[in-house]
Amino acid sequence: MDQEPKRPLILYIEDNADNRLLVRRVLEAENYRVLLAGDAHSGYAEALAYRPDLILMDINLPEVDGYTVTARIKTTPGLENIRVIALTANVMKGDREKTLAAGCDGYIQKPIDVDALPDQIANFLNNQPDPT
Ligand code: MN
Numbered sequence: 001m002d003q004e005p006k007r008p009l010i011l012y013i014e015d016n017a018d019n020r021l022l023v024r025r026v027l028e029a030e031n032y033r034v035l036l037a038g039d040a041h042s043g044y045a046e047a048l049a050y051r052p053d054l055i056l057m058d059i060n061l062p063e064v065d066g067y068t069v070t071a072r073i074k075t076t077p078g079l080e081n082i083r084v085i086a087l088t089a090n091v092m093k094g095d096r097e098k099t100l101a102a103g104c105d106g107y108i109q110k111p112i113d114v115d116a117l118p119d120q121i122a123n124f125l126n127n128q129p130d131p132t
Pocket of ligand 1: 061
């Protein structure tokens with residue numbers, strides 16, 4: 001019996017509704033399964049409940065920021081091996097280092113490039129080094 005390859009599950013934690021819709025549209029067109037969360041608390045809860053294959057993490061979130069929830073995910077048994085990719089407009093010098101220091105496995109710069117995003121996601125899912 002043929003077995004259909006498992007469609008990767010991607011969790012996107014983002015407080016901006018337009019970005020959530022945009023990324024969901026792009027990723028669903030690539031046949032990924034997509035979970036969305038609008039804040040750190042619900043994002044962490046969804047990560048625990050669904051153990052996604054990849055997490056896209058906005059950094060500027062209300063109340064609890066993306067650095068904090070990434071560090072929490074990376075110190076939670078069972079979640080620590082999920083790759084977390086920061087998706088952020090914070091592009092000042094040192095922001096990339098701060099993102100990686102928080103435990104993120106990679107970094108995608110906003111504004112989101114919808115043409116580049118599918119390849120960026122595929123590279124992270126295939127565990128290739130961040131090309132940027
Ligand atoms: Mn935000």
